[in-house]
Amino acid sequence: GAVVSQHPSWVICKSGTSVKIECRSLDFQATTMFWYRQFPKQSLMLMATSNEGSKATYEQGVEKDKFLINHASLTLSTLTVTSAHPEDSSFYICSARDLSNGNQPQHFGDGTRLSIL
Amino acid sequence: GQQLNQSPQSMFIQEGEDVSMNCTSSSIFNTWLWYKQDPGEGPVLLIALYKAGELTSNGRLTAQFGITRKDSFLNISASIPSDVGIYFCAGTGYSSASKIIFGSGTRLSIRP
Numbered sequence: 001g002a003v004v005s006q007h008p009s010w011v012i013c014k015s016g017t018s019v020k021i022e023c024r025s026l027d028f029q030a031t032t033m034f035w036y037r038q039f040p041k042q043s044l045m046l047m048a049t050s051n052e053g054s055k056a057t058y059e060q061g062v063e064k065d066k067f068l069i070n071h072a073s074l075t076l077s078t079l080t081v082t083s084a085h086p087e088d089s090s091f092y093i094c095s096a097r098d099l100s101n102g103n104q105p106q107h108f109g110d111g112t113r114l115s116i117l
Numbered sequence: 118g119q120q121l122n123q124s125p126q127s128m129f130i131q132e133g134e135d136v137s138m139n140c141t142s143s144s145i146f147n148t149w150l151w152y153k154q155d156p157g158e159g160p161v162l163l164i165a166l167y168k169a170g171e172l173t174s175n176g177r178l179t180a181q182f183g184i185t186r187k188d189s190f191l192n193i194s195a196s197i198p199s200d201v202g203i204y205f206c207a208g209t210g211y212s213s214a215s216k217i218i219f220g221s222g223t224r225l226s227i228r229p
Contacts, residue, residue, distance in 0.1 A: 006159070034216065043205065043219045044160070093159045095217075105150060106217055108159035 003027055004096050006109030014117055015086060021079045021112045023094030030096035033077040034106065035069060038091040050077055084116045120144075123206050123220030129228040130196050138204060138223040139190040146208035149182050149189040150217065154203045163204075164191070201225055 003026040011019055023033060032051050036044040048064075050056035050071035058064045066088075068080040077096075081088055091113050095106040123140045130136055140149070148167055152160035164175050166182035166189060173180055179192045189208075193200055206220040 004159075041224075043221050045219075046216055049216055091157075095159075105148075105162055105165050107162065108152075110159045111157070113157065 004030075004094065004107045004109040006094055006112055008112060009110060010113040010115070012115045012117065013084065016083055019081045019084055019114060021081075021092055021094070021114075023077045023079070023096065023109055025075050025096040025098075025107075028096075028098050028107075029074040029100065030077070031074065031099045032097045033071055034095045034097070035067070035077075035079050036093045036095070038093060038111075040091075044093060047079075081114065084114070086116045089114055089116045121206055121208060121218055121220035123223055125223055126221065127224040127226065129226050130200075131228050132196060132198060134196050136193040136196055136200070136225065137190060138206075139188060140206035140208075140220045141188045142208065143187070144210075145186040146210065146218075147186075148209040149180070150207040150209075151178075151180050151189070151191045152205045152207060154205065154222075156202075160205060196225075198227055201227055 005024045007022045034049050035047045037047050038044050046059050047062045048056045048058045048069050050069050052071050052074050056069035071077040091111050093111040095108040097106045098104050121140050121142050150165050151163045153163055154160045164173050164180040169186050170184050171182040177194045203222045203224050205222045207217045209217050
């Protein structure tokens with residue numbers, strides 16, 4: 001089945017540093033990738049949608065200068081949390097979808113747990 | 118915007134019991150999806166539903182796409198310990214590029 005690999009699976013860093021999270025589709029082309037944020041015991045909240053080669057579309061309330069998204073190839077998207085602070089600590093999950101091949105569902109990565117000290 | 122109301126929020130089951138959970142919306146959805154999320158992992162797709170009235174099974178799991186396109190249910194028969202986790206319903210609109218809207222989740226636990 002379709003596999004999405006997310007790296008790293010967890011990261012702890014000091015306040016003020018920037019953190020990059022990678023999301024790769026391993027056996028299909030991801031024309032569209034999605035980035036979610038999940039707080040404990042809550043549902044997934046969509047942060048942004050990115051199409052390969054285009055700028056990401058951010059959801060209302062998500063700072064695009066804070067959460068930089070790059071989707072330069074059909075198999076890789078990155079999310080960079082810039083100048084991270086403790087309130088950015090969360091579980092970040094990516095998902096990928098191939099919209100060039102019919103109504104294919106989204107496939108999710110295993111998430112990245114980000115802890116800012 | 119579109120919202121999904123998922124119930125129950127949590128439930129305790131004994132091994133062997135059947136489980137039922139559902140999602141409703143005030144808006145019409147084109148696709149209904151059911152995911153399971155284990156602690157520290159991403160959601161895993163269980164069942165995808167694409168047509169109103171569609172009833173689909175995946176092993177002990179059965180899900181239906183409501184006729185009105187505004188609801189869906191998921192049933193788990195003869196539950197086992199590995200069924201424990203959080204189940205999310207999700208839906209997409211008519212555009213294939215539409216983002217997925219997630220329900221609030223149902224936390225399934227084993228009754229001690």
